Amino acid sequence: MAWALAAPLLAGLLLLPQAWWLARVLGGAVAGSGPIAAGPWIAAIGGLVALRAAIAWSGERAASRAAEAIKSWLRQELFTGMLERGPQWTRHRVSGELSSLVVEQVEALDGYFSRYLPGAIAAVFLPLAFGLVLLPVDWIVALIVLLSAPLIPVFMALVGWGAEAASRRHQVAMARLSGFFADRVRGAQTLKLLGRAESETAAVGAASADLSRKTMAVLRIAFLSSAVLEFFAALGVAGVALYIGLSYLGYLHLRGEALGLPLGLFCLLMAPEIYNPLRQFAANYHDRAAARAAVDCLAAVFGTLPDPRQARASGPGSRASEAQPDLARTAHGTTAPPEAWRASARREEAGHGTMPSPQDGAMRGPPRPLSVEVRGACLTVPGRAQPVLQDLSWSLAPGASLALMGRSGAGKTTLLEALAGLRGLDAGEILLDGRGPGAWPTAELRRAVTLIGQRPFLLPGSVAENLRIADPEASAEDLLRALDEACAGEFVRALPQGLDTQLGARGYGLSGGQLQRLSLARLFLTRPGLVLLDEPTASLDPGSRDRVMDAVLRFAAGRTLVVATHDTEVAVRLERSLHLPQGGGRP
Numbered sequence: 001m002a003w004a005l006a007a008p009l010l011a012g013l014l015l016l017p018q019a020w021w022l023a024r025v026l027g028g029a030v031a032g033s034g035p036i037a038a039g040p041w042i043a044a045i046g047g048l049v050a051l052r053a054a055i056a057w058s059g060e061r062a063a064s065r066a067a068e069a070i071k072s073w074l075r076q077e078l079f080t081g082m083l084e085r086g087p088q089w090t091r092h093r094v095s096g097e098l099s100s101l102v103v104e105q106v107e108a109l110d111g112y113f114s115r116y117l118p119g120a121i122a123a124v125f126l127p128l129a130f131g132l133v134l135l136p137v138d139w140i141v142a143l144i145v146l147l148s149a150p151l152i153p154v155f156m157a158l159v160g161w162g163a164e165a166a167s168r169r170h171q172v173a174m175a176r177l178s179g180f181f182a183d184r185v186r187g188a189q190t191l192k193l194l195g196r197a198e199s200e201t202a203a204v205g206a207a208s209a210d211l212s213r214k215t216m217a218v219l220r221i222a223f224l225s226s227a228v229l230e231f232f233a234a235l236g237v238a239g240v241a242l243y244i245g246l247s248y249l250g251y252l253h254l255r256g257e258a259l260g261l262p263l264g265l266f267c268l269l270m271a272p273e274i275y276n277p278l279r280q281f282a283a284n285y286h287d288r289a290a291a292r293a294a295v296d297c298l299a300a301v302f303g304t305l306p307d308p309r310q311a312r313a314s315g316p317g318s319r320a321s322e323a324q325p326d327l328a329r330t331a332h333g334t335t336a337p338p339e340a341w342r343a344s345a346r347r348e349e350a351g352h353g354t355m356p357s358p359q360d361g362a363m364r365g366p367p368r369p370l371s372v373e374v375r376g377a378c379l380t381v382p383g384r385a386q387p388v389l390q391d392l393s394w395s396l397a398p399g400a401s402l403a404l405m406g407r408s409g410a411g412k413t414t415l416l417e418a419l420a421g422l423r424g425l426d427a428g429e430i431l432l433d434g435r436g437p438g439a440w441p442t443a444e445l446r447r448a449v450t451l452i453g454q455r456p457f458l459l460p461g462s463v464a465e466n467l468r469i470a471d472p473e474a475s476a477e478d479l480l481r482a483l484d485e486a487c488a489g490e491f492v493r494a495l496p497q498g499l500d501t502q503l504g505a506r507g508y509g510l511s512g513g514q515l516q517r518l519s520l521a522r523l524f525l526t527r528p529g530l531v532l533l534d535e536p537t538a539s540l541d542p543g544s545r546d547r548v549m550d551a552v553l554r555f556a557a558g559r560t561l562v563v564a565t566h567d568t569e570v571a572v573r574l575e576r577s578l579h580l581p582q583g584g585g586r587p
Contacts, residue, residue: 128146229279237275377391420437432530452531533552536563549570
């Protein structure tokens with residue numbers, strides 16, 4: 001980025017000897033000098049033109065590379081921030097809007113770094129430098145340009161206020177349309193079945209028309225700013241040309257001595273170049289307005305933006321820099337499922353709350369079981385007047401098993417999410433082996449705790465890819481063994497392509513029971529010390545339920561197991577039961 005800012009300045013300063021030599025060549029040609037005498041000067045001018053073009057090209061390339069690096073880093077930090085906030089934060093926001101923020105709003109920063117900043121630096125320094133060079137040549141020309149040039153940024157700033165407001169409205173409309181459209185696409189089948197397809201199509205069309213109107217408002221302001229710039233630039237160049245012309249004709253005598261032809265040509269050649277950095281600045285001024293609007297949108301959702309100084313302090317070899325290594329690679333066309341994508345599935349409330357790291361493997365020796373202690377836990381959720389959990393206290397020894405019972409809405413799922421570190425308590429504490437979930441390093445907690453939710457989350461991809469979210473190094477034999485344990489091997493083998501069968505979004509193409517068994521198969525690819533299961537047999541027939549529970553209990557031997565269930569047949573197979581009353585009362 002430093003070279004991107006310095007290159008326009010260097011190329012602009014080289015313009016001074018180029019214009020002076022060109023003025024001498026033209027003055028000599030008018031005075032009758034031969035072409036042989038002008039040959040070396042023309043060669044030197046050609047060399048300067050080539051050198052300035054090379055410098056300008058390298059500066060633009062450096063600015064583009066810097067902008068791409070900044071955008072990639074910012075997207076990675078925002079995505080990591082979403083994962084750290086957990087599913088309780090993302091589930092209350094429109095997924096399409098979050099996608100628009102990370103993709104489109106961050107993309108709006110490209111012009112600010114690649115065009116606006118270099119143009120702003122050049123616009124600040126080059127006109128002033130050119131004016132100071134012209135001052136000893138002809139103070140009248142210097143005075144004309146130094147008085148007219150500042151009017152351009154002044155009026156640009158006035159126009160820019162309106163441009164920024166219009167850009168902010170445009171960015172908000174774009175984010176809303178992205179979320180609106182994504183939600184309609186996701187629910188297209190439901191809308192079709194309910195006969196709402198045409199009305200929702202009309203609603204999407206109305207939102208698109210509103211976005212078009214806001215886009216045209218931004219363009220009108222951009223054209224207005226260009227008109228303001230060209231007016232003052234043309235006024236300044238015309239003033240210089242008029243003054244020099246009248247001086248040569250003898251109508252003005254403001255100099256102590258006559259203005260020579262080379263000096264006059266030099267002033268005429270430099271006059272438009274003084275305004276050229278300002279032209280470039282004005283042409284890119286809307287990039288600043290778009291960037292500020294995008295930053296406002298990002299800050300409104302994420303609260304604060306990432307601090308690049310912390311990234312520099314952590315260094316390229318830190319754990320923060322290694323947390324999402326594949327996110328940047330996906331922007332360059334990598335087709336392999338990125339680790340960040342897998343991480344989002346691990347944190348999804350409908351799937352695994354915490355998952356082991358790939359290097360841990362899946363079938364290596366029994367892990368250390370965790371003790372669980374809940375002390376005076378109180379927890380409320382948005383939209384409910386009464387606490388979901390209130391003054392809840394219980395403990396579970398390492399390697400023991402517990403059934404969480406209670407009616408729907410009693411807080412069983414909420415408690416499991418709190419045990420997995422996906423929710424924070426309003427009061428009280430949860431201790432896993434004597435430490436709260438927040439005191440565990442994230443990677444260690446994901447290795448130690450596995451949560452299987454009652455609403456399975458599957459990514460678009462093959463059956464094998466969805467299972468390898470739990471263990472990316474698992475072989476086909478490991479996957480089939482895990483599927484057999486979950487009573488899913490038979491129907492997976494019957495699929496057209498077996499493990500390579502492609503699933504749609506959210507597992508479209510499979511029944512609810514098949515999805516639950518497929519998600520449960522991930523459990524048998526992990527090595528947790530604490531297993532949290534939320535209604536693992538709710539969609540199974542009694543025979544499949546018993547076989548699945550046999551497999552779960554075999555797997556949980558030597559591990560701590562907590563199962564939320566309504567089924568008394570499941571509860572009696574566990575060592576203890578805890579009934580959560582409705583309304584957050586004491587159990």
